[in-house]
Amino acid sequence: MSMNRRSLIGAAGLALTTPALQAGHAAEASKPAAKPAPPPVTKILAQWILSSSYDTLPEAVRREGVRSFLNWVGVAIGGSHHETVDVAVSALQPFSGPPQAGLFGRTERFDIMNAAFINGVSSHIFDFDDTHLKTIIHPAGPVASAILAYAGMKPISGKDFLDALVVGIETECRIGNAVYPNHYDAGWHITGTCGPFGAAATAGKLMGLTEQQMVYALGLAASQPVGLRESFGSMNKSFNPGRAAANGLFAAILAAKGFTSSDGMIEAKRGWANTISTKQDWSEITDGLGTRYESQLNTYKPFACGIVMHPTIDAAIQIRDEDHVKPEDIKRVDLKVHPLVLELTGKTAPKTGLEGKFSIYHAAAVAFVEGAGGEKQFSDRAVNDPRVVALRQKVMPVVTPGIDAAQVDMTVTLNDGRTFHRHIEHAIGSVEKPMSDKQLEAKFADLAAGVLPDAQAKRVMQLCWSLPELKDAGDVMRAGVQGA
Incomplete structure (x- = not known):
């Protein structure tokens, strides 16, 4: 049987391509099944952040929020004159905007963005701040630094401040749960990468963002992860929570004016979690949201180290x-x-x-x-x-x-x-053997000694314990600066 030139070429092409096609189909068939579509966790978080209120918080959660705040203020005062903070103040002061917010333990005032950064640095430089043991996130630093800086511009009731603090801690810790330990093991400093979410959530809530604006704020926070574990043992480590505080505050401020982002920046295929970690457990973010609080797993260090x-x-x-x-x-x-x-x-x-x-x-x-x-x-x-x-x-x-x-x-x-x-089995300061209120007070007093007079330190401590009753949470900062 004769074949023309076109038939020969076609037959040869079929002979060459058929095995390749078959191999391709076989490889396709052997691929693992595609991951199910993730839930819209960015939107779910935004909705919950805005729905929370002081009245909806369980009493135990409120109490732990106050303890976390007290501990954070103490370590921020204690670290306020470390060489690292002196360097940051000296470097940034010539570039600061209007003096809107104070710094614990110091006389200088800065614009809110730089104030959030520096207070975040001073509260972490001793490595004495709170620790969420499930993720090793130090949650209060990014959150409290951001909202206390904002409180320098606008009066915030103690109840609203405490609710926002708890919401911010919950947001960053739940997001951290979703990617830990793979994310941390890869070398990321998880306080710096998850902290912007907490700071954006807490600041955005106090700014009165809409649900869509909060989605954008979380998206902008997702675009600003910071911190690598290689920095541990240097000034750079404290830079990370400070930058996280400023980044989250920055995200909320932009979103409030309509600066947009993707609606799925946390969970999308090319979003934060899939880019930054090989593990994504969305249930860690969504399950028990509003009924089970990660702040109950927050701990306070008796020792100033890892x-x-x-x-x-x-x-x-x-x-x-x-x-x-x-x-x-x-x-x-x-x-x-x-x-x-x-x-x-x-x-x-x-x-x-x-x-x-x-x-x-x-x-x-x-x-x-x-x-x-x-x-x-x-x-x-x-x-x-x-x-x-x-x-x-x-x-x-x-x-x-x-x-x-x-x-x-x-x-x-x-x-x-x-x-x-x-x-x-369980060291002092763990969830199983937590520091008592009296131990936290002793830690606070020891850290404040030499920075503030005893009477002033006691006044600041009392304001922290009385946070839910304060008409203006900014009074804590005003009482905690040198010369107050």
Whole structure:
């Protein structure tokens, strides 16, 4: 049978393409099923943010909101004269707009955007602020810094302020839940990436945004994630919550004037969650919204350092005080820890106080030497104390299966051969062993000492406890500046 040229070409083409087509179809068939369309979580969040009110908040949630605010104000005052804050004030003052808002513990005033940033920096520089243990977000900093700056321009009742604070914390923590731990493990500083959502939610609510404007505010916040874990141990770490506060406030201000965004910036295929994480669990955002509050899982630090080091400090202080162990008698300190402990706090030879906040070696050593874990124990002085330097070389952390990130198993061996052991299941300051109101007050007083006179510090503390009764929440800032 004869074939013309066109037939030959066609037959050859069919022979060449058919296997490729078949392979393509096979590959297509083997692909995993497409993900179901996500719920409109950006809109769902916007609706809930606007529907919340002080009266709808459970009493326990209100109370925890007040405790969170008190703790945040204390650490902001305490950190207000750290070198990092001095640098930020000096750098930004020539470029500040109208002096609309104050800075805790200082005399300077800034425009609200820079005030939000600087108060966010000062409240995080000690790494002593609150921690949502499920995500390791420090939620109050971005939220409170933003709305207290806004309160410098417009009177806000204490009840409205507290509702907005709770809403902002809930928003950022739920979004964090949806992407943690994959997002954090990739190297993002989750306080800086989720913080803008909380700040936008809280500021937008107080500005009276419409539902559509709130959707836009959340979208603009999604476009401004900030912070990488490589910055831990440097001034840059405190930059992240400060920038998150300013970014969220910026988003709300723009949205209030009609600056638009996508309606699905959190959940869309090329939106925030899918771009920034390999995990997206939308139920973490939507389930129990308005009935179950993440602020109930917020914790307050008794020690001024990375949260995963707290069990080690707790154990060291117990052995030091209860078993009367002297640092000079210690031969070695063996620690069984979770992998995250060494990943986050594995600095073996810190040179500065900021680096010491991320050194499990320093944390254990200084706790034995000084019997405490406050800001003084994470200063440049403490990190370079010869006694601490010598002892941290005897600290031997080992990653151990079965040990949770919130636990430690410590064995101390003395030069005479005696051993002492502690297993910390729940460190002080955890959800299971929370700091009491009196402990929070003592922490506040210690942080404010040397920054504000005692009488002024007590006045600020009382205003924090009385937040729901205040006619103007801005009174807290006005009372907390130097010279008030």
